[in-house]
Amino acid sequence: MSEESKFPVMVNDRLLRAARGEEVDQAPVWAMRQAGRYLPEFRELRAKHDFFTMCQTPSLACEVTLQPLNRFPLDAAIIFSDILVIPQALGMEVEMRPGEGPVFPSPLQKPEDLSKLSPVGDVSTKLQYVFDALTLTRKELKGKATLIGFSGAPWTIMAYMIEGKGSKTMSNAKGWLYKYSDASHRLLKIITDATIDYLVGQAKAGAQVLQVFESHAEHLGPQLFREFALPYLKLICDQVKEQVQLLGLPDIPMIVFPKGGHYALKDLASLKYEVIGIDWTVDPAIARELVGPTKVLQGNLDPCALYADKNSIDKAVKNMIQKFGRCRYIANLGHGMYPDMDPEHLATFVQAVQKYSRV
């Protein structure tokens, strides 16, 4: 509690309340990748600094995190960082290549490569810059929005560590699951342990909600997910909540977002994550049926809907809110913003959520 008292009083706790399943006056709203290249002020800063320098410099990360909040009446800020800071902290080199995204020049190729990873103990020290960025941002936010911290889910991180870059099939990483089941579990456990430390550190530093991105759920399917994803997602949620309690911090709501994981929603509802994010391929009514009445749902407008004209966006949001209902709901896109999107169209999205969800 002493940790909490050093931060500004919450002026707008709409997202935090909704994530806890409490009543709110209107649906809280934010957008995945709301701090990013579609904003001219982001591109301006990015032109001067390397991507990972921006992640690693708390003042820059804070500035970028707040940029969308300065434009739109969003209910959450998500700390500017990258899910690949975990493999970085485990000793893997990551390069951000223009037009290609993040690349590992030396991906894991065989089980023996696991011995090259750094011990997990160092992770929290190495990622102190994220904690510093969170603390600074929480103060700068002045209680006007909920601060979200995040990490990648273990399978999603493992897939990157093996593929070395984006992949349409993730066939190398999936090859590990089928060929090297034991080594895969060892790797997933290493990433899980690092992630638990990392998320607990984020909670201590001022994050108020934690989102775990299972961005590569689409490559698994029911059986692989149950063996290689679900147990680690469970461990993360259980352990983070337990350790946060031991530290005397307030319980921290957690969101799990399984991109392409339509088949996993029922399984995920058995875990303690308060919020389940869904992508745009999942019908909200079907999601509600699968996760039951008590979970909070987050999503799910097709990000590409922001390419439409403002009237169409307004209509699409109205439709989305009718489908989700106003309770136990956090409005968002079904995936992140793209660099070529018009910021004004995100403004329309946010306004429409607030207009149609007001009680």
Added chain:
Amino acid sequence: MSEESKFPVMVNDRLLRAARGEEVDQAPVWAMRQAGRYLPEFRELRAKHDFFTMCQTPSLACEVTLQPLNRFPLDAAIIFSDILVIPQALGMEVEMRPGEGPVFPSPLQKPEDLSKLSPVGDVSTKLQYVFDALTLTRKELKGKATLIGFSGAPWTIMAYMIEGKGSKTMSNAKGWLYKYSDASHRLLKIITDATIDYLVGQAKAGAQVLQVFESHAEHLGPQLFREFALPYLKLICDQVKEQVQLLGLPDIPMIVFPKGGHYALKDLASLKYEVIGIDWTVDPAIARELVGPTKVLQGNLDPCALYADKNSIDKAVKNMIQKFGRCRYIANLGHGMYPDMDPEHLATFVQAVQKYSRV
């Protein structure tokens, strides 16, 4: 009927019967992309010939189509070709770039670019080489397996024509759906008309089953699918079946395979496709519930399961067949073979299907 009489009598019509919903002694089995780079004899031929030369030379296309049949007791041969022959026939240039796959150097960028496309009337003439390859292959098959023809679904083809290459988000093509709804429908109609002619031509030439690949269903979602995919898939099935009947040919069973289209199965079951293919993320029991008792299901082992050892493949196939049951079922992978797979592992897959599905 005169067309049919010129072909060898069917010695093995297991797949054809199953596709019609008739009883069979064991589940028919084939594998998407069963003719391809994982076979050394394919790579040998490919080293001497350009990819599209192989598609365009009936004797080569026939040889490659039969290669997997010479190794494995498969119940179907699928003609060696590419879904991009349709945009080619519409006047677009396609290059096959090593390691990158097919690329359109001048993709469609704006609605006005539609005027550059060739008239649909020419398509059947331009694709005569596919028909010749089918006729030759049907004869060479000597009735030992069912010959499958195929095409891409209109949205899948449209997405390639706009993106110009593979894309993780298909955001340019989806941008068209949201920004240029009318032009998108015009383009989809052009592709649909070309595809109908093309598939009817395939039936005339000797194809016995036709599969329509909606490989990019995963990018749509329920609403976009209903507006931009379903009506064209319906038109194709209805028109092909009507024209085949008018030509006095036997009714040709059709398969629709919506990759990533878990959300579309119920809608697709309302069309006349006899068979619905599912990818490995869809639980067979859920698929059956969604499509109802009369449709035939095809699928769906995770292709990456072929990376596992032979015992594990055997177990996975047993499990798959228990889930699908033996009736109204065609065994397949949930997507295509990958180039680094061991042909012997496909052999194990085929043997296991036959072992566990035998009545």
